[in-house]
Amino acid sequence: MTLASMARKYEVRKLPEGERQATSAMIASLAAEGYDTIAAPFGHALVEAARKDERILGLTADLGKYTDMHIFSQAMPDRFYQMGMAEQVLMSAAAGLAREGFLPFATTYAVFASRRAYDFIAMAIAEENLPVKIVCALPGLTTGYGPSHQATEDLAIFRGLPNMTLIDPCDADDIVGMVPQMIAHEGPVYARLLRGRVPSVLRKHKPDYRFQLGKAQMIREGNDVLVISTGLMTMRALDAAVQLAADKIDVAVLHCPTIKPLDLETIAAEAAKGGRLVVTAENHTVMGGLGEAVAAGLLSRGIAPRFRMIGLPDQFLEAGALPTLHEMYGISVGKVAEQIKGWL
Template sequence: MTLLATATTETAPFDAISEGICERNSDVMFMTADLQPYVDLFAVPKRFPDQFLDVGMAEQNLLSVGAGISKAGYVPVATTFACYASRRAFDQMVICMGTGPRTCVVVGFTPGITSPARIHHQSTEDLAMTRAIPHATVIDPADSTEFAQAMNAAVERGGLVYMRGLRGRVAKLFDPETYRFEIGKTHELKDGGGVGIISTGSATEWVLEASRLLDEAGVEHGVLHVPTLKPARHEEIWAFCEGRKNVFTVENHNIVGGLGGLVAEVMADNGGGPRLKRLGVPDHWAPGGSLGYIREQLGLDSETLMKTFRDAA
């Protein structure tokens, strides 16, 4: 069983993830731009000072320096908030990191609407931006288990990897004993006909909440989790969609260019398919506030999601 019987949480998983990577690989360099405690990097600076670099409050330098040290044989893992990694340092990500074969990992924390601040700290377009970079790998992990396994894969991947990061109290949905992350692979979390629901990242937790409500209401449905936005296994996405009347995508991101865009591309390439409804941040700026409040404002709370899916069943 991929999913835990009861979902739990894990505090600051990136701290243990980064420490474990340094224990196994002395070539990995964890980097930050004056945000070390805010991306849960606590153990590495103390235990592995030679594998930690703080460039100060300069995100463009963070990525360009990371690209530079990759040429000296290091594997840079550049950590900052997703809004800064994507919008502020996008040119450095593309030109300095994205044009070569060397492994460069960028981890963007507080993605989407997970920040209580408004536009300046909300990265609702980072997946669309990074999906457009040639040869890049783009990952949006759903929980602490997947985050750990995806990080281990990222530092061995080769080329540019952009990954959304999870900090603080993080959901633990998947059983680490049975779940296996693999770049590109999708995971069918509920095998069922009727309405199809496709999610990525933290939105998978939202969908699973709504799925339980659908089960209680006796509504047939299926759930597909897509942690890798690029490269994605289009054939697995199409196999899930084919034969259904309605498919929804749910993401902690703008509905333009992210998961919804990926699934729309898959349907177009295969010549049609079911009706697709993209759920996420609409084509306007998201409000500020708690995650629960923002989800309610955008119709992404579990009750509203359940009703939306039920009405299309």
């Protein structure tokens, strides 16, 4: 990188009065035909919250443009901290600020938080139960850059960490709703982030939908199959349900945006309704994620339905174009519908 290109990278760009800023280029786009999109919902929701609460700070590790934190940095530059490519320092600084009474939001890529900075998160944040909010882009298979950037095991890593709340939002509606509830939650939170122009999915299927921390919500009713899903796979499950309806297959979709604590009461009540195939769907390895958590929770309650899991395999994934990868690993809409139909 030349000095001139570095200057352009960090140059502050102001928008015309009243214009809403979107996220930067280089976005890992997601297929979301038929849905409206919202530009950088996390960044704008954080700015709105920070205007009401002076304790809120924004931090990132050289990834402001790629985690929507650049929205916050331009709106509130005196409350923004650029930590450079040093994720351990990022998390330690956030812990220190939380000890001083602030509410720091720390952003990076999910692989860097879960792999590179785990010990610092565990010792400096989780053990002390500090209110640090960790928001991470590129969760699961949302980039084609390969294993170095594909955080396919982040939920499994953080599920075993005491005091840590885990959120896997489906869409812009979840992201906007989760920010104030993360602030209200007293302890640390790890949230996956869909960045850039994010689809608005849930309210199209359920107009009264509102994110509730720790709660699962039925988005679509159905008598033949119950899909218990999280993250972007709720969007895929809903679209697959529409496809399957043409084949007279009635699919219910139960959305679980909070992975920990998991709403096992709602999940168990729905899974106990007899006769339905129960399928979990997640943008995460099948090892240690939503599927295993649901299976363990149901069996511990004596509920044993026909059960299948849709998720990423227990392996390092290929690099390539996202539509190709999603088809290859079975998380595209068509592959979700195909698998469900084959299990019936």
